[in-house]
Each structure stands twice: as C-alpha cells, then as structure tokens.
Amino acid sequence: MRDLLPPTVAVAVAGPDDWVGELLAAEQACLSDQAVPTRRRDFTAGRVCARRALTGLGLPPTAVPAADRAPVWPAGVVGTITHTAGYCAAAAAHVSDIRSVGMDAEQHREISPGVRRLVLLPEEEASLARLPSDIFWPVVLFSAKETVYKVWHPVVGSWLDFQDARLDIDPDAGTFTARIAPARIAEAQVDDPPSTISGRFVVADGLVRTAAVLPPR
Numbered sequence: 001m002r003d004l005l006p007p008t009v010a011v012a013v014a015g016p017d018d019w020v021g022e023l024l025a026a027e028q029a030c031l032s033d034q035a036v037p038t039r040r041r042d043f044t045a046g047r048v049c050a051r052r053a054l055t056g057l058g059l060p061p062t063a064v065p066a067a068d069r070a071p072v073w074p075a076g077v078v079g080t081i082t083h084t085a086g087y088c089a090a091a092a093a094h095v096s097d098i099r100s101v102g103m104d105a106e107q108h109r110e111i112s113p114g115v116r117r118l119v120l121l122p123e124e125e126a127s128l129a130r131l132p133s134d135i136f137w138p139v140v141l142f143s144a145k146e147t148v149y150k151v152w153h154p155v156v157g158s159w160l161d162f163q164d165a166r167l168d169i170d171p172d173a174g175t176f177t178a179r180i181a182p183a184r185i186a187e188a189q190v191d192d193p194p195s196t197i198s199g200r201f202v203v204a205d206g207l208v209r210t211a212a213v214l215p216p217r
C-alpha cells in the first residue's frame with residue numbers, strides 16, 4: 001500500500017504478531033462479544049496497524065474506536081483500514097495534508113456473476129474487453145469502488161451504491177478515476193462534495209490492492 005499513497009500518508013501493514021495483538025478498551029468495546037475468531041483477528045490487526053499509522057504521523061497511539069462500523073480517528077486525522085485473508089493494512093494522515101483516504105485489499109480471483117452485475121455498470125463491463133487478460137478486472141473494479149466508498153463516506157456521510165461511481169482504469173499506469181453520479185453530488189449535505197475520486201491499484205502476491213486520497217480543500 002505504501003507505493004499507492006502519497007508520502008504524507010502514514011501506512012502500516014500487519015506482521016504475523018499483529019493479528020493477536022492488544023486491543024485498547026475503547027476498541028474492545030466496539031467488537032461484539034459474539035465475534036468469531038476470524039473477525040476478532042481482523043479487527044485486532046486493523047487496530048494495531050491503525051495505532052502504528054498514528055505513531056508514523058508523530059502522534060500518540062490512541063484508541064481508534066468505531067461508529068456505525070466506520071473507524072473514528074483522533075481529531076485532525078483521517079484514515080482507513082482494510083483486511084482480507086492474510087493481509088491487513090491501515091493508513092492515516094493529517095487532515096491539513098489529505099481531506100480523505102481510502103484503501104481496500106481483496107483476493108485476486110474471479111467474482112460471481114451476481115456480484116459482478118451488482119458492481120459493474122454496463123459501460124464498465126464493455127470496457128473490460130479492451131483490458132489485458134492476465135488480470136481479473138471485475139475484482140479490481142470491486143476493490144476500487146470499495147476504496148472510493150471509504151474516501152467518500154467520511155467526507156459526505158452518505159451511502160454510495162456500486163452503480164453510483166463510473167470507473168475508468170488505466171492498466172499501464174495502475175490508476176483509476178471514479179466519476180460520482182450527479183444525483184449523489186446534488187443531494188450531498190456538505191460543501192464541495194467530490195465529483196471524482198482518483199487512485200492507484202496493484203495486483204501482486206495473489207492480492208488486489210487499491211488506494212485513493214482526496215487533496216485538502
């Protein structure tokens with residue numbers, strides 16, 4: 001993820017011990033007592049990485065609780081967390097440097113026809129035929145759209161459906177640009193909602209990784 005984000009963003013990727021690390025009390029309170037072991041490991045690795053990302057910004061490793069599933073960062077900080085089997089990362093930045101940051105990791109594999117229909121717009125589906133065939137592009141678009149949501153939601157506070165962002169991919173540059181549906185922009189309750197969100201992707205080691213930032217206003 002480090003290579004996908006600007007240097008003003010602190011990034012932490014989980015090592016083997018982080019999945020069984022310590023949760024702070026405010027974080028523990030956000031994890032259901034009924035959480036299955038995999039969920040507990042994912043959540044723990046995410047919080048350990050989140051606090052390490054905070055120290056990478058020169059800040060104390062304070063708790064990163066959650067509200068309505070979204071991580072709650074200390075005042076003046078934006079950040080993001082992702083986990084998938086065997087991989088977890090978190091990133092944080094000062095709001096003076098970055099307005100919002102999002103990141104997503106997925107296993108690099110085909111997605112089901114049902115999910116594909118849910119995620120891809122007809123014009124995106126048509127564009128896949130022009131892309132190199134050594135990559136499962138639907139899962140790249142899926143991951144990029146989840147990253148777009150993680151950038152959008154902390155800033156705008158509203159839901160964004162997969163069909164509300166139209167993605168253009170540049171396979172050579174490893175970049176993507178999402179154009180947000182005008183209706184979602186029009187109904188946004190904040191000043192200056194982002195109409196485009198641009199990011200980077202990489203496919204390596206069996207994973208798709210995507211990341212994007214919004215520059216400060």
Ligand SMILES: CC(C)(COP(=O)(O)OP(=O)(O)OC[C@H]1O[C@@H](n2cnc3c(N)ncnc32)[C@H](O)[C@@H]1OP(=O)(O)O)[C@@H](O)C(=O)NCCC(=O)NCCS
Pocket residue numbers: 042043046066068069070071080081082083084103104105145146147148149150151153154160161162163164165
């Ligand atoms: C929230 C969502 C994007 C998470 O993605 P995921 O692939 O399921 O899981 P990841 O491991 O990558 O990310 C999970 C982390 O996202 C973060 N997250 C959850 N809700 C969030 C939100 N509203 N905003 C920002 N981050 C959020 C959390 O930190 C969570 O980890 P945690 O519960 O351990 O703290 C996904 O579950 C979702 O709801 N998607 C539908 C909305 C969407 O993607 N629309 C596309 C618009 S183009």
